[in-house]
Amino acid sequence: MKVPIALAAAFALLVGCSSSGSGDGGDGTGSSGGGALSGSIAVDAASSLTEAFDTLKSQFEAAHPGTTIKITYGASSDLSTQISQGAPVDVFASASTTNMDDLGDQAVHPTNFVVNTLEIAVPPGNPAGIQSVEDLAKSDVKVAVCDPAVPCGVVAAQVFDNAGITVHPKASLADVKSTLAAVESGEVDAGIVYVTDVRAAGNQVEGVEIPSDVNATTTYPIAVLKDAPNPVLAQAWVDYVLSAAGRKVLTADGFGRP
């Protein structure tokens, strides 16, 4: 028995190495655990996942030497467009089910893995004295939001709708980290970002909570993509994000369960 097992392990290793070349994830590639993982994958992720995924990436790469997780963060709407235009990406983690649904069957069995809600970020010291969502409707308050096409912009619009106010933002930015950066730089008085972004920013910004009856939620799906160049490693990464270890990191960064 010993020889065949060694052979099987060597075979699994070989397949693992060349898996970036083989498109179809046939049997035998994913079934062997542990050491079979190798190569690299490209992950497109919502920018709000930056800190959590950076942590998970270093944990995963440490557990699986020889693997590289290359993550591109950006607006989910933008990333979704890039994927549909043929960007060679293995895994997509979106801040909205809409942008995942846009991919149709390009996304294989998306799984909802976290939810997020919004919070008002203000520069340290809260120079404009923002106390509530309603304060954002004041004409002398400079507000930054995400572009209306980006998930955080969509959810922000829902919050304004729930509060029954009209906000005329001064800046409509490419993704949630750009909105956060506008607040950090002090160029605006307030920005609508996720609760996770306020937490990740540390003392760079202060948070003003949005009451739950006004707040809105967005659900994050994750999926391996149909044309993933390295489907085995891609599935292993998704499994890790969905695992208890992954949950721990996401919860610590302030994400909720779906």
Next chain:
Amino acid sequence: MTRRGAGAGTPAVVVPPALVGVLFLLLPTVALLIRTPWTRLGAIYGDQHVWTALRISLESSLEATAASLFFGVPLAWALARLRVPGIGLARAVVTIPLVLPPVIGGVALFDGFGRKGVLGHPINSVLGQDLPFSFPGIVLAQIFVAMPFLVITVEGAFRIADRGVEEAAATLGASRSRIFLWVTVPLVMPAIVAGAVLCWARALGEFGATLLFGGNVQGSTQTLTTLVLSVFQHDPADAPALALPLMAVAVIVLVGLRDRWLRPVSS
């Protein structure tokens, strides 16, 4: 226009790369026309955002051009005629925005004119508002990026303009300012027009600095170019339709300036 002399003719080695080169430059534009959803143009242009963005693009680029003329023509004269220490440095300063990626220009504008920028506080006390994320902000970004095109074009003309006419005006007793306004500027008017058109086209097409410093808000700081980005992010198929007005401008500029730029130097 072709002149054949001894040794003239087409070297065979030139043809394939030249052909590939011109096709490479042509293909994306043609493909854009092919992929334009012609049947849905009405619906796409019917969206109010497009017209608002076009209006903001036109207004801001024309204001930027006017400001560039006001400051740029005297600056061009100074660069061409003044013989004082530091003028070489001034000329280098004018070329900074030409070589700087516009998005870096946007970052620099924050540091210079932002709320927390070097001049942020004085600007706010004079204007009563901050420049970033405002209409004056996008005009400022466009001036920064586009004015050098005007200055460089006009400077060359001042340099080669006929000094004899100016001297004649001086002997007749005209003041220096009068000579500048009524003799020198008319002399270089063709270059001023060409520079203004180049400057306007650049301002109209400005994207990086405008996106960053302006804020891309529908109805107030979203220009046609930054709208293309937003549209490409959620309706990529519609993006070519929005490119048409800007392409029309490019064609008009090319046709208008063809004598200046498209004719070989020797002719």
